[in-house]
Amino acid sequence: MIQTIDIKKSYRVGEVKVEALRGVSLRIRKGEFVSITGPSGSGKSTLMHILGCLDRPTSGKLFLDDGEVGKLNDNALAEVRNKKIGFVFQQFNLLPRATALHNVELPLIYAGVRMRERMERAKIALEKVGLSHRLYHRPNELSGGERQRVAIARAVVNNPPLILADEPTGNLDSKAGQGIMELFQKLHEEGHTLIVVTHERYVAEFSERIIHIRDGLLEKEEETVNCKR
Amino acid sequence: MEFMENFKAALDGIAANRMRSFLSMLGIIIGIAAVITIVSITQGSQKAISERIRALGTNLINVTPGRIRGVAGRRAQALTDLFTVEDGEKILKKASAVKLVAPVLQKNLLLQYKDKNTEITVNGVTPEYQEVLNFWVEKGRFIDPRDIKFSRTLIVLGQEVASELFGDEDPLGKYVIVNTSLSRYKFRVIGIMEPKGQVMFFNFDRQAYVPLTTAQKRLLHTKYITSLLIQARDEESANEAVEQVDAVLYQKFQDDNKYNIMSQEQILSTMESTMGIFTVMLAGIAGISLLVGGIGIMNIMLVSVTERTREIGIRMAIGAKRRDIRLQFLSESIILCLVGGAIGIALGWLSSSLIASIQGWPTLISFWAIVLALGFSTAVGLFFGIYPANKASKMDPVEALRYE
Numbered sequence: 064m065i066q067t068i069d070i071k072k073s074y075r076v077g078e079v080k081v082e083a084l085r086g087v088s089l090r091i092r093k094g095e096f097v098s099i100t101g102p103s104g105s106g107k108s109t110l111m112h113i114l115g116c117l118d119r120p121t122s123g124k125l126f127l128d129d130g131e132v133g134k135l136n137d138n139a140l141a142e143v144r145n146k147k148i149g150f151v152f153q154q155f156n157l158l159p160r161a162t163a164l165h166n167v168e169l170p171l172i173y174a175g176v177r178m179r180e181r182m183e184r185a186k187i188a189l190e191k192v193g194l195s196h197r198l199y200h201r202p203n204e205l206s207g208g209e210r211q212r213v214a215i216a217r218a219v220v221n222n223p224p225l226i227l228a229d230e231p232t233g234n235l236d237s238k239a240g241q242g243i244m245e246l247f248q249k250l251h252e253e254g255h256t257l258i259v260v261t262h263e264r265y266v267a268e269f270s271e272r273i274i275h276i277r278d279g280l281l282e283k284e285e286e287t288v289n290c291k292r
Numbered sequence: 293m294e295f296m297e298n299f300k301a302a303l304d305g306i307a308a309n310r311m312r313s314f315l316s317m318l319g320i321i322i323g324i325a326a327v328i329t330i331v332s333i334t335q336g337s338q339k340a341i342s343e344r345i346r347a348l349g350t351n352l353i354n355v356t357p358g359r360i361r362g363v364a365g366r367r368a369q370a371l372t373d374l375f376t377v378e379d380g381e382k383i384l385k386k387a388s389a390v391k392l393v394a395p396v397l398q399k400n401l402l403l404q405y406k407d408k409n410t411e412i413t414v415n416g417v418t419p420e421y422q423e424v425l426n427f428w429v430e431k432g433r434f435i436d437p438r439d440i441k442f443s444r445t446l447i448v449l450g451q452e453v454a455s456e457l458f459g460d461e462d463p464l465g466k467y468v469i470v471n472t473s474l475s476r477y478k479f480r481v482i483g484i485m486e487p488k489g490q491v492m493f494f495n496f497d498r499q500a501y502v503p504l505t506t507a508q509k510r511l512l513h514t515k516y517i518t519s520l521l522i523q524a525r526d527e528e529s530a531n532e533a534v535e536q537v538d539a540v541l542y543q544k545f546q547d548d549n550k551y552n553i554m555s556q557e558q559i560l561s562t563m564e565s566t567m568g569i570f571t572v573m574l575a576g577i578a579g580i581s582l583l584v585g586g587i588g589i590m591n592i593m594l595v596s597v598t599e600r601t602r603e604i605g606i607r608m609a610i611g612a613k614r615r616d617i618r619l620q621f622l623s624e625s626i627i628l629c630l631v632g633g634a635i636g637i638a639l640g641w642l643s644s645s646l647i648a649s650i651q652g653w654p655t656l657i658s659f660w661a662i663v664l665a666l667g668f669s670t671a672v673g674l675f676f677g678i679y680p681a682n683k684a685s686k687m688d689p690v691e692a693l694r695y696e
Contacts, residue, residue: 117609117689138613145611156606156693160308172297173611217610 064093070123083109085279098267101276149218153230188216208239302623316592319585320632326578328640336656351524352556387536389529394420394521404469405457416507432483443505447479452497586676593680605692618685625677633669
């Protein structure tokens with residue numbers, strides 16, 4: 064359901080032109096659990112931003128759910144991010160002054176969902192990640208693992224086909240990290256398409272297929288034991 | 293994004309840093325409070341002054357010799373040999389819009405009673421005087437036609453004059469001495485005027501009244517009078533009456549610089565327009581502080597936007613469109629200004645009431661003043677909030693998310 068054709072991305076840092084991606088083409092099937100790995104500076108974060116419609120490629124095509132999204136305007140991209148993509152970040156990125164429930168409601172607010180339905184769906188999402196007892200807590204009252212769960216609940220509340228996670232265990236201890244990856248597995252079993260960007264091997268091994276990026280290009284692809292083919 | 297949600301998000305943003313929000317509102321609060329206070333005091337005193345002038349009747353016309361420059365700077369007119377009683381009678385006959393004419397002969401003279409004396413304005417008048425000025429005797433009686441006919445030495449005293457000369461004693465029937473530069477005369481007190489206070493530059497309570505003929509023949513030895521007080525038929529014909537009086541006098545004197553016709557109507561409208569300009573000027577100056585307040589708001593909003601770069605990035609990542617972000621921040625600045633405006637109105641009302649009770653000035657806060665004040669604060673919020681809001685909406689999501 065995701066296809067990129069020769070994606071290139073370059074930008075200026077002062078006088079210097081940086082080529083973050085130099086022509087990446089890949090395909091991800093619906094329902095696949097893929098991880099993208101690579102050393103620091105390889106362009107994997109840039110690739111994630113483009114796949115997540117947070118940024119546009121300098122050249123090349125990007126197809127999401129069979130629609131070309133590479134050339135959409137800002138408003139259309141926002142729509143795509145709202146309805147088709149769920150983000151999970153390394154630093155959780157929750158609104159610090161809002162409760163867990165309100166944080167999870169946020170995508171639904173931007174989707175225009177009415178209050179009663181919104182609260183229901185948010186509660187269900189939080190239940191799914193095992194946080195029904197923490198609905199009204201603020202992020203600073205939650206542990207790292209709990210915060211990331213809230214972020215995951217937020218990512219799935221609008222039922223997007225694609226979930227994108229950027230170093231989701233980076234700020235967590237190994238136990239919490241394990242819990243999060245198991246949650247991702249559960250979501251995968253429910254049918255979500257997942258892309259996880261990571262530099263840690265053990266995280267990548269939860270996925271079905273590992274895509275290695277180096278110096279802005281796709282270096283190799285690797286199937287893991289989880290691969291269902 | 294739903295309006296209600298946007299409103300809640302904006303409130304949340306403001307509540308995040310209450311002290312800062314309050315301080316940035318302060319400029320607006322002070323500006324609005326100042327404008328409200330100034331406008332309510334000037335409007336209130338204008339109304340009070342108008343009412344007092346109106347109490348004299350806007351169909352009152354004052355005719356005096358010579359040219360008057362402006363409303364201020366006019367005290368008792370020097371005795372100028374110009375008008376006579378006959379001029380008054382001619383006006384009454386020829387001007388159809390005129391109902392009554394009261395000739396007046398004025399002079400500052402020294403009045404004595406036993407060991408007390410006081411210098412006041414003595415007015416030689418006719419019985420019409422009371423009606424023309426709507427100023428009536430309270431005790432005893434006023435000058436009547438027989439007093440005029442026989443030039444009797446009778447006097448009616450104003451409230452303050454009576455209390456100065458007689459204290460608690462009853463003045464009726466007693467004799468006061470009227471001193472002119474040539475001689476002294478004994479006058480019997482036949483009446484005391486009602487208290488009326490001061491309007492513009494005329495203090496009703498410090499006048500004394502004698503029959504006109506007495507003043508002309510016995511006191512001052514002149515056939516002239518100092519002024520003509522004219523009453524038009526009604527308020528509507530006041531302007532017409534002024535024109536007719538002018539016509540009659542011009543016919544006699546052939547030079548309109550020799551006399552001056554001032555109607556109550558004119559005084560009132562001059563005063564009202566002067567005060568109006570005054571109010572606008574003062575309000576304008578106070579409005580400048582509103583402008584400064586708006587700049588303060590813009591400044592704070594810019595800081596707030598920068599501080600919340602991460603938050604903006606998060607919202608964009610989960611689907612906020614640029615206009616959602618813009619609306620959120622614009623709402624914040626508008627709410628800040630509206631709340632500041634409301635507080636300013638309450639504060640302005642409080643301070644104008646305080647000043648009013650201390651100084652004894654009347655105040656008036658009109659509905660329109662409040663509407664205008666709120667409208668202005670909203671406009672300030674909109675105008676000064678749009679630049680920061682735009683800046684927020686134009687952020688790049690990727691960079692915003694990276695912001696520390």
